[in-house]
Amino acid sequence: MKLPIGLQTPSLLQTLHLIAQPTEFLANCFHRYGDTFTLRALGLNSSPVVFFSSPQAIQDLFTLPAEKFDFAKATHVFQPLMGNHSVILQQGRSHQRQRQLLLPPFHGTRLKAYGQLICQITEEVIAHWKPNTTISIHHYMPDITLQIILRVVFGIEPGERYRRLKELLSSLMEDITTPWYSSLFFFPPLQIDLGAWSPWGHFLRRRQKIDDLIYAEIKQRRVEADDSRQDILTMLMSARDENGQPMTDIELRDQLVSLLLLGYETTAAALTWAFYLIHSSPEVLEKLLQELDKLNGVLVPEVIARLPYLGAVCSETLRIYPIGLICVPRMVKNEPLQVGNYKFDVGTILVPCIYLAHRQKQVYPEPEQFKPERFLENKFSPYEYFPFGGGSRGCTGATFSMYEMKLVLATILSRFRLSLANKKPVRPVRRGITIVPSGNVPMVVTNKF
Numbered sequence: 001m002k003l004p005i006g007l008q009t010p011s012l013l014q015t016l017h018l019i020a021q022p023t024e025f026l027a028n029c030f031h032r033y034g035d036t037f038t039l040r041a042l043g044l045n046s047s048p049v050v051f052f053s054s055p056q057a058i059q060d061l062f063t064l065p066a067e068k069f070d071f072a073k074a075t076h077v078f079q080p081l082m083g084n085h086s087v088i089l090q091q092g093r094s095h096q097r098q099r100q101l102l103l104p105p106f107h108g109t110r111l112k113a114y115g116q117l118i119c120q121i122t123e124e125v126i127a128h129w130k131p132n133t134t135i136s137i138h139h140y141m142p143d144i145t146l147q148i149i150l151r152v153v154f155g156i157e158p159g160e161r162y163r164r165l166k167e168l169l170s171s172l173m174e175d176i177t178t179p180w181y182s183s184l185f186f187f188p189p190l191q192i193d194l195g196a197w198s199p200w201g202h203f204l205r206r207r208q209k210i211d212d213l214i215y216a217e218i219k220q221r222r223v224e225a226d227d228s229r230q231d232i233l234t235m236l237m238s239a240r241d242e243n244g245q246p247m248t249d250i251e252l253r254d255q256l257v258s259l260l261l262l263g264y265e266t267t268a269a270a271l272t273w274a275f276y277l278i279h280s281s282p283e284v285l286e287k288l289l290q291e292l293d294k295l296n297g298v299l300v301p302e303v304i305a306r307l308p309y310l311g312a313v314c315s316e317t318l319r320i321y322p323i324g325l326i327c328v329p330r331m332v333k334n335e336p337l338q339v340g341n342y343k344f345d346v347g348t349i350l351v352p353c354i355y356l357a358h359r360q361k362q363v364y365p366e367p368e369q370f371k372p373e374r375f376l377e378n379k380f381s382p383y384e385y386f387p388f389g390g391g392s393r394g395c396t397g398a399t400f401s402m403y404e405m406k407l408v409l410a411t412i413l414s415r416f417r418l419s420l421a422n423k424k425p426v427r428p429v430r431r432g433i434t435i436v437p438s439g440n441v442p443m444v445v446t447n448k449f
């Protein structure tokens with residue numbers, strides 16, 4: 001069946017282009033071909049990959065039954081990092097079961113329990129900031145969000161294991177930022193262990209060190225068997241499947257690493273963009289500070305979470321730079337499938353494109369402008385605005401990370417005044433699975449009063 005028009009260049013070139021310049025590449029395709037186009041950009045000899053961004057097509061994709069798609073075929077890039085049992089690689093019943101386990105701890109009263117901890121970790125990290133110095137927001141945000149996830153997901157307390165895990169995970173993420181290193185995950189033939197100095201050999205050895213620390217934590221928890229703990233590891237350890245069996249250590253490890261890797265860089269990137277965008281727009285900064293100043297420095301998580309302008313700032317940040325750019329690609333399975341005006345053959349990969357959907361001019365006039373007011377004046381449908389994806393694969397950490405973003409922003413902006421040290425506009429660049437502002441976002445810190 002006929003595919004939507006698109007690029008005819010070799011799949012290797014397209015994949016490298018998408019890795020190296022993701023936003024320019026997608027925007028160019030959109031300008032040339034419109035809101036539905038075909039690429040071959042998922043590795044060597046990639047199957048056709050069709051990108052969608054119109055609200056109607058997104059609705060079709062999000063509401064079609066999950067059984068119509070094979071999600072795991074296109075997520076092989078995550079396998080070496082997250083393991084075979086990761087929620088992101090599951091399908092059907094096993095996927096539903098894991099989501100049922102993972103969703104409750106990130107919502108409702110469980111979420112509220114983490115509020116104080118988020119503010120406290122943020123205060124601890126910024127306690128080192130000195131007035132009239134320049135700091136890099138891009139370095140501080142992952143430090144804050146990694147500590148939050150280590151304590152909320154693992155329930156691991158600061159100490160030697162915490163320190164080593166934090167160090168190894170940050171350096172792994174640092175390496176994944178380079179296009180060369182990320183290419184290793186897209187091209188399985190490059191995944192050869194030629195010793196500790198070869199790129200793949202180095203990756204495997206570092207992964208082993210991370211796994212050893214995680215298994216040591218699991219072992220210790222099994223011995224302690226303290227059911228009163230609130231963290232997600234405790235909850236996963238007490239879960240039982242339909243045959244009454246608990247998760248194995250390998251299953252636990254894969255879920256934990258997935259939550260860590262999906263949860264901390266993403267929120268850190270979103271916060272980095274938020275600081276950059278807020279401080280690039282004097283009117284937004286003023287309105288936000290006016291709202292925050294009413295708190296008089298008293299940080300009550302539930303009050304902060306309800307501040308309307310702060311909420312709009314976070315939503316608009318994730319509209320303009322949605323961090324993930326695309327949803328999990330889905331491959332048509334078993335029988336041809338109708339989406340919009342097209343019928344797709346089995347094996348075609350379909351991708352809801354968040355980045356382009358958030359730039360639809362008819363939904364978002366002046367889409368390149370940072371205007372939080374859009375979210376105060378309008379309500380967008382889940383097919384127009386979906387920074388956390390949607391349908392059966394939507395992000396399980398969405399509510400948690402919005403909450404976290406608001407608390408971290410409010411804590412920092414209630415303690416210090418910041419300004420951009422460099423007035424040059426930044427560019428979106430890839431960092432692992434996220435996009436971040438180029439150039440580390442240096443900011444000058446001054447006292448609030």
Ligand code: HEM
Nearest residue numbers: 088263266267270324327328388389390393394395397401
């Ligand atoms: C600003 C922060 C974040 C953004 C922008 C984000 C975005 C996304 C997106 C776009 C997806 C794919 C959804 C789809 O294909 O429909 C996803 C999946 C996922 N995210 Fe997030 N995420 C964020 C934070 C988090 C956090 C904090 C966690 C957990 C600690 C998390 C855990 C997950 C998981 C487990 C999935 C896979 C869900 C599944 O396959 O069923 N994310 N996220």
